[in-house]
Amino acid sequence: MFIDSHCHLNFPELSSQLPAIREAMTQAQVDRALCICTTMEEFPAVHALATQYHNFWCTVGVHPDNEGVHEPSEQELLAHAALPRVVAIGETGLDYYGMEDRKGGRSIADLQWQRERFRTHIRAARACGKPLIIHTRSAADDTLAILREEGEDGHHNRAGGVFHCFTESIEVARAALDLGYYLSFSGIITFKSAQALRDVVAMVPLDRLLIETDSPYLAPVPYRGKVNTPAYVPLVAQQIATTKNLPLEAVAQASSRNFETLFAGVGT
Numbered sequence: 001m002f003i004d005s006h007c008h009l010n011f012p013e014l015s016s017q018l019p020a021i022r023e024a025m026t027q028a029q030v031d032r033a034l035c036i037c038t039t040m041e042e043f044p045a046v047h048a049l050a051t052q053y054h055n056f057w058c059t060v061g062v063h064p065d066n067e068g069v070h071e072p073s074e075q076e077l078l079a080h081a082a083l084p085r086v087v088a089i090g091e092t093g094l095d096y097y098g099m100e101d102r103k104g105g106r107s108i109a110d111l112q113w114q115r116e117r118f119r120t121h122i123r124a125a126r127a128c129g130k131p132l133i134i135h136t137r138s139a140a141d142d143t144l145a146i147l148r149e150e151g152e153d154g155h156h157n158r159a160g161g162v163f164h165c166f167t168e169s170i171e172v173a174r175a176a177l178d179l180g181y182y183l184s185f186s187g188i189i190t191f192k193s194a195q196a197l198r199d200v201v202a203m204v205p206l207d208r209l210l211i212e213t214d215s216p217y218l219a220p221v222p223y224r225g226k227v228n229t230p231a232y233v234p235l236v237a238q239q240i241a242t243t244k245n246l247p248l249e250a251v252a253q254a255s256s257r258n259f260e261t262l263f264a265g266v267g268t
Contacts, residue, residue: 088130147179
């Protein structure tokens with residue numbers, strides 16, 4: 001009934017509890033999950049989840065915030081994307097958040113390596129015809145500009161993809177939709193302080209949204225602050241249903257249909 005379109009089940013908070021997590025998913029009617037890769041070093045573990053379990057799939061890519069890790073070439077990404085049950089490139093994108101604290105006071109100009117990495121991932125996605133998983137934080141203008149520069153204009157021969165864990169403005173949402181991208185919402189939309197984001201949810205067409213947990217992070221209310229799992233993704237769907245004044249089943253069906261449309265070969 002529900003699909004978690006973005007989770008990190010290989011992370012230590014979750015990997016040791018996988019049987020219990022899968023049972024909780026079954027009880028919550030969460031039928032499928034997409035396991036997201038954040039470094040090339042972790043890809044074998046992420047891919048193993050997808051090949052071991054019939055209702056898991058995976059991606060290949062390097063998160064924009066990861067430094068000191070193996071930097072893949074376009075050809076390397078393509079080779080991994082050709083493996084069974086790899087359905088997307090990413091997560092990739094730009095992260096300028098916390099320039100003073102998290103990035104040692106460097107300037108945005110100093111993060112050219114992020115922008116080059118992002119371009120490599122976009123080119124690989126276009127070459128293999130698989131969608132992008134986009135992470136953008138405090139970097140929406142550059143994220144959109146680079147997508148356009150690389151040919152992601154919403155028309156012909158584009159990779160397409162999804163802006164995951166969307167937390168940007170309505171204006172950024174409209175721009176992403178204009179490029180043909182989906183928007184995925186996480187447990188953040190259940191937070192009391194997230195009314196502006198719920199306004200975005202109200203605007204996004206039902207046929208262009210996905211639901212996710214980004215587990216083990218961002219657990220929805222009433223589990224905020226606890227370890228998140230894919231079993232909590234129905235709470236995200238419920239908030240979307242409430243915001244849009246729709247039945248929960250309508251959101252479950254639409255988000256699952258969107259997932260199947262975006263990620264070819266995921267089946268049921």
